[in-house]
Amino acid sequence: MTSPAGGSESRALVHLASRIQQRASRSWTVMDICGGQTHTIVGSGLVPLLEPAIRFVHGPGCPVCVTDVDLIDHAHEIASERDVTLACLGDVMRMRGSSGNFYDARAKGHSVKVVGSPLDALALASVEPPRRVVYFAIGFETTAPATALAIRLARRRNIHNFSVLSAHVLVAPAIDHLLARELCQVDGLLGPGHACSVTGLSALDKVGRDHRKPIVIAGFSPSDLCIAIMTLTEAMETWETGASNAYDRVVKSEGNPAARALIEEVFEPATRTWFGIGPIARSGLNIRDSYAAHDASKGPWTRTRRSDKVPSETHCGEVLSGARLPRQCPWFGTTCTPQTPLGAPMTSAEGACAAYFTARTPTPEGKTHAP
Numbered sequence: 585m586t587s588p589a590g591g592s593e594s595r596a597l598v599h600l601a602s603r604i605q606q607r608a609s610r611s612w613t614v615m616d617i618c619g620g621q622t623h624t625i626v627g628s629g630l631v632p633l634l635e636p637a638i639r640f641v642h643g644p645g646c647p648v649c650v651t652d653v654d655l656i657d658h659a660h661e662i663a664s665e666r667d668v669t670l671a672c673l674g675d676v677m678r679m680r681g682s683s684g685n686f687y688d689a690r691a692k693g694h695s696v697k698v699v700g701s702p703l704d705a706l707a708l709a710s711v712e713p714p715r716r717v718v719y720f721a722i723g724f725e726t727t728a729p730a731t732a733l734a735i736r737l738a739r740r741r742n743i744h745n746f747s748v749l750s751a752h753v754l755v756a757p758a759i760d761h762l763l764a765r766e767l768c769q770v771d772g773l774l775g776p777g778h779a780c781s782v783t784g785l786s787a788l789d790k791v792g793r794d795h796r797k798p799i800v801i802a803g804f805s806p807s808d809l810c811i812a813i814m815t816l817t818e819a820m821e822t823w824e825t826g827a828s829n830a831y832d833r834v835v836k837s838e839g840n841p842a843a844r845a846l847i848e849e850v851f852e853p854a855t856r857t858w859f860g861i862g863p864i865a866r867s868g869l870n871i872r873d874s875y876a877a878h879d880a881s882k883g884p885w886t887r888t889r890r891s892d893k894v895p896s897e898t899h900c901g902e903v904l905s906g907a908r909l910p911r912q913c914p915w916f917g918t919t920c921t922p923q924t925p926l927g928a929p930m931t932s933a934e935g936a937c938a939a940y941f942t943a944r945t946p947t948p949e950g951k952t953h954a955p
């Protein structure tokens with residue numbers, strides 16, 4: 585969680601907030617699309633600081649939250665094979681399929697190992713033959729290059745017992761889908777700095793122009809976000825559209841061409857179902873046929889049916905698409921807490937509901953940043 589801003593940073597934030605309040609001629613609805621940014625916005629007190637000029641809503645910016653239950657169930661099925669180790673990042677362990685999370689899978693005796701990266705999973709495969717290692721790959725464009733690299737290295741090094749179940753998703757098609765919704769009331773968006781460091785600005789720029797909305801690429805600290813919101817407020821006030829960059833110390837307008845080439849070589853865009861939102865065309869990354877030998881969704885593990893037990897926490901979908909704030913869910917903080925999560929946005933540490941719950945929990949000094 586982000587530390588509350590203090591000292592000179594706090595004074596700078598108050599100054600920036602007052603400039604935003606003065607510039608705003610009305611209340612603007614701003615969506616962020618990154619779990620890290622959501623946590624900073626909520627945890628560092630930006631919500632009350634910027635009201636009423638800015639009203640925040642939070643988009644599908646947590647990749648753990650948006651992974652479809654059917655894909656999680658597929659990973660469980662693969663993990664249940666006797667000669668398979670499922671490898672995943674630590675925050676994947678709490679993801680719930682229709683029969684529980686991956687701690688539950690472990691408790692049933694399935695081999696599930698936490699790794700630090702897909703390259704660690706590849707290293708595991710190289711010392712484990714004939715055991716097969718399947719890496720369950722979650723994340724946006726930020727993490728896809730490392731997964732692509734692991735797949736390419738597996739082929740070059742003839743590590744035949746390594747494969748990947750890809751749940752990678754893409755930011756721009758999801759935003760395009762949300763902005764096209766009839767009831768969408770978003771006036772402007774904060775772009776995710778980490779994903780844009782790979783993609784550059786062009787894809788989000790097209791989405792912004794197509795829907796006549798401004799998108800400002802932002803970093804992750806309270807001051808990074810306030811500066812981006814200042815730029816976004818100016819853009820909303822002057823009806824600018826398209827993407828601009830308030831995080832240029834990290835994000836270049838062309839992105840990272842080498843990382844994009846790696847993604848392009850190994851993956852191809854495909855329709856992906858987003859939890860709580862539904863199928864979105866060209867919003868996922870599937871492994872190309874040329875790398876099919878390392879694709880866990882093909883061959884013996886090809887999935888031919890969808891899960892029949894899909895959870896019905898419809899409010900999670902509304903939170904993930906920015907139509908409802910976590911505190912507007914009737915189960916928030918009562919039935920649904922990080923210890924007893926009903927849905928992915930509370931289960932994942934990056935989720936919006938977890939961010940709001942953490943912000944209302946008093947610090948040792950008795951302070952909260954409850955929005």
Ligand code: SF4
Pocket residue numbers: 897899900901903910913914915916917920925926927928929930931937
């Ligand atoms: S509080 Fe729980 S049930 Fe409600 S939207 Fe958040 S995760 Fe879903």
